Amino acid sequence: MSSQTLCYRPLEDLRRRISWLILLRRIAVVGLFVVISISRFLLRSDLRVTHLYFGNAALLISNFAYTLALRKMHFERANIFINVQISLDLLLLTYLILFSGGIANPFFLFFLFHIAIFDRN
Numbered sequence: 001m002s003s004q005t006l007c008y009r010p011l012e013d014l015r016r017r018i019s020w021l022i023l024l025r026r027i028a029v030v031g032l033f034v035v036i037s038i039s040r041f042l043l044r045s046d047l048r049v050t051h052l053y054f055g056n057a058a059l060l061i062s063n064f065a066y067t068l069a070l071r072k073m074h075f076e077r078a079n080i081f082i083n084v085q086i087s088l089d090l091l092l093l094t095y096l097i098l099f100s101g102g103i104a105n106p107f108f109l110f111f112l113f114h115i116a117i118f119d120r121n
Contacts, residue, residue, distance in 0.1 A: 051099040
């Protein structure tokens with residue numbers, strides 16, 4: 001095997017894992033939009049939906065940026081790329097939970113889900 005083949009496989013594995021996270025974020029964007037809309041229009045909740053829709057839009061935009069960045073990602077910068085994603089995901093999750101009831105919101109348990117996803121190494 002050539003050295004180029006050996007370097008190619010770890011990069012492709014990282015790309016596959018990051019692509020999976022991007023797919024999860026796409027599902028989260030759609031799910032969050034549906035939950036916010038149901039809460040606002042069917043349940044007539046008094047949540048700050050403007051803030052929640054803003055957070056969802058930020059998640060959508062950041063995920064689009066990750067998709068573009070993934071195309072140009074180099075193996076040497078993969079750890080930085082992954083750490084940026086983790087940090088921004090946690091910030092957005094904190095923001096969304098803050099404006100949807102804070103610690104009283106049962107969705108704060110998504111922090112545990114987030115830790116479980118990124119603690120696979």
